[in-house]
Amino acid sequence: MSQEHLQEDMEPDPYTKRVLEDGLSRRSFLSRAAGGAAAAGLFGMSGLPASAAGTTETRGSEFATSSDGGATLSFLPKPKPIRDREIAERLTFDVVVVGAGASGVPAALAAAEGGAKVAVVQKAPFALSQGNTGSGVDLATSEKAGVEALVARLIADSNHRCNPKLIRQWAYHSGEAVRWVIDRARKGGATVVDQGSPVQRAILKVNGYPMGYVTSFFGPKPYTTGDGMRALAKTAEQAGVRFFYNMPAVQLVQARSGEVLGVIARGTDGKYRKFLAKKGVILATGDYQNNKAMSDYFVPDVKHLGRKQLDKTGDGFALAYWAGGVFEPIGHTKMLHDFDAGPASMCDMPFLSVDRKGRRFVNETVEMSLLNNYLRDAENAGHYSQIFDANYMTQAAAWPGKLVPPEGLKNYMPDDPGPKKGVFESQVNTHVADTIEELARKLEADPATLVATVRRYNEVVASGKDSDFGKPADRLIPVVKAPFYGIHRRVRVSAICSGMLVDENHQALNGDGKPIKGLFLIGNLGGGFYGGVDYPLTVFGLSLGRCYTFGYLTGQHVARL
């Protein structure tokens, strides 16, 4: 935007200033902990080989424990550098991407198309991603005022704590990037379509201004963006990108000046390989939801909530932190859903909802994406159920969302013997029963509690006023006629989407706000795009759309260096 150049020699923008002041970097940690007594016993960072755990830094570790003693900064100690004589093989590229996911694969391909010699080192045996939908703005069919109104909406969704420049960058480049991903993934054999604007029903106009969207859809389930990124990786291989799988990155190669020169990774043979990067290293390792120490410290809200991913151990967070990078301040944005137990289109419909035991707990107009905040204790652990009766197709017909008729609900019923289509068969959890007691047993709730809850709810409905939780009268429908239905949802962590401080080139900044030469952070590792308590569902597919877009732009940028 036009202000960008004006700000170069000025104070950092408010977002960057806040992260520098309140975030966590080695610089801030060591200065805040100055004078702290040394303490032994820090654990090695989980997820990295134990060889990375040799510590050179234990100063101030008493500062690194949360008030309840549960959260530790055990990822802090920077490992001793792996020595040259321990390196079995050296390879040199222009660009080295760490992580083959929804931002890493696009970054690698974009860099290769920009003429760079590119390597991707990936911990898993192949490319991985999750979800189906990734979105962008179609500038050709959008009013400029609408784009700005959407930017303002997303900033508000992030409680005004994100970096507006990054939101604008997504808004003005995502249409191009998402179209490019669709095209290139299709060339690799992906099953992908552009669903366009119709699926973005709620934002076809923003503040009255018309908008259009590019909505990529890899699916239906069980086909996902993971399959899509594996197809995109095929296209990337054809473009000359070399993929090194089963090859977790363990350290960055850093010059005394701080410049990042490459990556050291370890293969299944136990041997280290040094990947030198002449233009830059792009870290795209995803979030840290499976790293207990990082999770407990930065987003303690999800301590008792399940995880949807495996091996998201925040490797890139540790690597960037050791290189001088800055974590966004504590209270990271989280994403918790369950689109699988029952129809996704019914997840926000305000049926009676009960907690794991069977108690009503909320005004049900609160969206599913926020319910984790009510269910984060160890007992509930994200479990709740939506309850409705045989009349739902008529009585809830006017509600926002899309009702699935009884025949279609069978697709989500584990007890129904019929074939399942377009779902994760192991995750469906919808039930039908002739009595509330029987339904409670199928939902694993307490029958007596659920019976009492339904009785009380029906009293509230009959009175026409929700004197218990204040839900609007037109959202009150009774649960009286058999058969009774229940969708037992279990919100778990899909992603943690706060990250580390970057500028608009997605280059990591250090604790002084200066770019770390040669180091770029994208995907859920990159900070500044969110800031609220929970990931907003305003734009369906924002998360993947942002990953594609910033991967695409960063790959191009680094190739040009």
Add this chain to the structure above:
Amino acid sequence: MKILTTRKSPIRWLVPLATVALCASLGAAAPAPGAQGARMSKHAERGVTCAQCHGKSTKKDGVPMRRCTGCHGDTKDLAARTAAVKPTNPHENRHFGTEADCNRCHHEHAKSENLCLPCHQRFGFKVP
């Protein structure tokens, strides 16, 4: 489906990974037969020495998967042998293909675990 039952482990109260690390270090420091690590090992009962799995490393490293496959063979063959397991083949999945690290589920000095179960609550595999 034929499933092997899990032998009750005498050290169920220990955190499995910590146990692996502990035994690895004990194994390296005190490789004599009858050491705690070896006594809890079915491999040791069959004459496999500590070093055959743990190597000479003094680090508290787990056993690298290549040591498992070195004796037990390629995981692709394993996946073919368990192809008919219901509800799904645990050795070929969308997360790791056929290359999941054996150690994620199968523990030698601690009770084995079912890595699928926290997410896929109807995948009730018994893990030997």
